Ligand SMILES: Nc1ncnc2c1ncn2[C@@H]1O[C@H](COP(=O)(O)OP(=O)(O)O)[C@@H](O)[C@H]1O
């Protein structure tokens with residue numbers, strides 16, 4: 001499996017943070033992943049210090065005007081990156097005229113031989129449930145769901161379960177893994193959320209957890225990945241553990 005959609009309909013749970021640092025972890029481990037910012041809010045694009053014009057972004061691919069390979073650019077952190085732009089939100093509003101948008105990414109990745117070639121692909125999804133998010137889910141081998149350890153986490157997870165269940169008739173049951181983010185060991189809410197996630201999702205809840213760590217935000221503000229910014233931090237260890245677990249479960253190969 002190589003295509004991972006980092007998805008949760010809830011905003012602020014860590015989709016962009018997890019995508020950025022998991023990609024950097026892969027790069028540290030000797031591969032050059034392809035990362036696609038599929039959120040019109042373009043947080044990942046901004047995080048990595050880019051301010052592209054709309055025609056330099058994934059929007060152009062959805063308009064049918066450029067292949068993905070033409071839009072990918074190498075970044076200093078060792079990833080190939082396709083940025084996003086606010087205008088990408090147009091794709092979500094043109095659903096009636098462009099029903100084929102939902103399959104476009106899967107077909108594009110296959111046609112350009114980007115899927116199945118052993119290079120991992122990470123997609124940072126928008127929380128909006130429109131053609132963009134569906135196109136990421138339809139293309140994905142695995143849905144990685146960050147869940148923030150707060151008191152509304154389980155509501156968000158239940159909503160997401162319903163969404164994924166609705167997709168089953170189009171693409172079968174998508175393999176998924178839940179990743180607890182912003183975890184504070186011993187904190188009552190965090191432990192409660194952890195317990196309930198474990199009960200509800202069993203083996204689909206990853207053993208890896210991303211702890212609440214200010215350094216993740218601080219690294220983001222400098223545009224650096226966690227391994228350059230704070231190599232000895234717990235955050236760096238958390239992401240290394242996450243990658244090991246995904247590899248061990250054969251959910252990610254490179
Ligand atoms: N483990 C963490 N520790 C501390 N801050 C975090 C952590 N995960 C995410 N954040 C912060 O929470 C905010 C929302 O995270 P983000 O990745 O943008 O979520 P999403 O993409 O799901 O909307 C950001 O400011 C980010 O820096």
Ligand SMILES: [Mg+2]
Nearest residue numbers: 015016039043
């Ligand atoms: Mg985001």
